[in-house]
Amino acid sequence: MKKTSFRQMPETDLARFQTLQLGNDCAIHAICAAVELLTEARIDPLDLIREINQVWWQGKIFRLAPKQGITPPLQARLVNYLAKTRDLPIRAELLHLNPEILRATADADNLASLVTIYWWFRNSPPIYYKNSDKNYNRPEGAGGHTMLFAAYDPEHRSGELSTPWGFINSWVKEGSGLFWMTAEDFRASWGIRIPRIGSNATVVISPK
Numbered sequence: 001m002k003k004t005s006f007r008q009m010p011e012t013d014l015a016r017f018q019t020l021q022l023g024n025d026c027a028i029h030a031i032c033a034a035v036e037l038l039t040e041a042r043i044d045p046l047d048l049i050r051e052i053n054q055v056w057w058q059g060k061i062f063r064l065a066p067k068q069g070i071t072p073p074l075q076a077r078l079v080n081y082l083a084k085t086r087d088l089p090i091r092a093e094l095l096h097l098n099p100e101i102l103r104a105t106a107d108a109d110n111l112a113s114l115v116t117i118y119w120w121f122r123n124s125p126p127i128y129y130k131n132s133d134k135n136y137n138r139p140e141g142a143g144g145h146t147m148l149f150a151a152y153d154p155e156h157r158s159g160e161l162s163t164p165w166g167f168i169n170s171w172v173k174e175g176s177g178l179f180w181m182t183a184e185d186f187r188a189s190w191g192i193r194i195p196r197i198g199s200n201a202t203v204v205i206s207p208k
Helices: 011-015 026-039 045-058 072-085 099-108 183-190
Strands: 090-096 112-119 143-152 165-168 179-181 201-207
Touching (some): 011 143, 011 165, 026 045, 026 112, 026 143, 072 090, 072 112, 072 201, 099 112, 099 143, 112 183, 179 183
Antiparallel strands (some): 090 201, 112 143
16 A cells, blocks of 8 residues: 555644543544544544533433543544534544555545554554654553544554554644554454444544
């Protein structure tokens, strides 16, 4: 697959859309970054976190419980809620893509793709920042993590490792680079089949 990035933006520009999560809110940070990239509308992740925690008690369910995780179906629901309440010209749909189609979404210019990876106990996939070989993903328990796909570069390396898949990730405030994964680790963790969600779950945000 050829090199590409969202709107052909350089890594340093894409990295500025990163915000630092403090709780179990990776999906919210990824959604806010996607909304800003597509519409230039800025939504403060902390404001949105407070809002969806409050409306959960009113029966508007955008996460499993207040302060808990947000599955891909709920991510799509939340984006469509934002489109309605903020009058944004976007819509979201949960799809199940293969890596080649995911890479092609960056060429479309008007699509943003949220991907959620999963892992079992003591098997978390490594995620690297910029060109460093330091693994930033080291939890011992089972879990999941949502990021915004931003770039594919078959020549990118983290240390000696080939890490072609690049993401806007919520582990740094702005920052000077993206977070990267090897092809094997990304495909394996993205491809885990989750009940009622499936494998390769991707929330694609597109123009309305």
